[in-house]
Amino acid sequence: MEEVLVVKNLIKRFGGLIATDDVSFSVKRGECLGIIGPNGAGKTTLFSIISGFLKPDSGEIIFKGQNVTGMKPHKLVSLGMTRTFQLIKVFTHLTVKENLSIPSMAHSKNYEKVAEKIAKKIHLEEYLDTTATNLSHGDLKKLSIGIALATQPELILLDEPFAGLNPDEVVELDDIIDEMKKDRVTQIIIEHRLRELFNLADRVLVLNFGKLIFEGSPEEVVKDIKVVEAYLGTKGESNA
Numbered sequence: 001m002e003e004v005l006v007v008k009n010l011i012k013r014f015g016g017l018i019a020t021d022d023v024s025f026s027v028k029r030g031e032c033l034g035i036i037g038p039n040g041a042g043k044t045t046l047f048s049i050i051s052g053f054l055k056p057d058s059g060e061i062i063f064k065g066q067n068v069t070g071m072k073p074h075k076l077v078s079l080g081m082t083r084t085f086q087l088i089k090v091f092t093h094l095t096v097k098e099n100l101s102i103p104s105m106a107h108s109k110n111y112e113k114v115a116e117k118i119a120k121k122i123h124l125e126e127y128l129d130t131t132a133t134n135l136s137h138g139d140l141k142k143l144s145i146g147i148a149l150a151t152q153p154e155l156i157l158l159d160e161p162f163a164g165l166n167p168d169e170v171v172e173l174d175d176i177i178d179e180m181k182k183d184r185v186t187q188i189i190i191e192h193r194l195r196e197l198f199n200l201a202d203r204v205l206v207l208n209f210g211k212l213i214f215e216g217s218p219e220e221v222v223k224d225i226k227v228v229e230a231y232l233g234t235k236g237e238s239n240a
Helices: 041-051 074-081 094-102 111-121 136-151 167-182 194-200 225-232 234-238
Strands: 002-012 017-027 032-036 058-063 081-084 155-159 187-190 203-208 211-218
Touching: 002 041, 002 187, 017 041, 017 058, 017 187, 017 211, 032 041, 032 194, 041 155, 041 187, 074 081, 094 111, 094 136, 111 136, 136 155, 136 167, 167 187, 167 194, 203 225, 211 225
Parallel strands: 032 187, 032 203, 081 155, 155 187
Antiparallel strands: 002 017, 002 058, 203 211
8 A cells, every 4th residue: 555654764852852763664545553652752742743843853754755854734734634632722712613614614615514524524513503612521522633634634643532531432532533544544643542542553653762662563562572561561551
């Protein structure tokens, strides 16, 4: 399958700290790639570099065959790459429909219909006229993903989508992400809730102290001694 994203030898330093240490990997079109690792492993920094919010000190990011290293986030969105954040970012004073319509305007004249279609995809069709501030935490998570989908991405980066969700909300979000897979939207997911991630991911990367220490299937990751020592044997064990 075609590689939609290629990351080559990314290095990012913050003073004496190396946040990403010569990280390289690729993602195939339609793949769901999981990224795990202990706190401080460099996961969010890696996301921020790929999505244009940080510039690497060295290395390259190739998206759909184009070198996009250092490209601004809004330009990456126009090329088909978008992301969500650990802290939910929506327009709290606007309705669900308005939140979904704003990014749709740049891509479709029928942006209201697009917004309604996306609301159905993220299970919020009953809340189209509800102000975002009145939504539950789980529904806000779904809305943030819907806003990302409204940009019509080919690649979406999801930063801890399951964080803070109750079991029912987890099931709903799992369905939404699974539907995105069926629609062939390429996904990269950072997640600490390993059971939820492993149910979705085709492949998993493990970062530790900025280094990529493992790449393989969810079944293989739990058996790798380096991963067990770095992550699963401590914080991640109860979630695996």
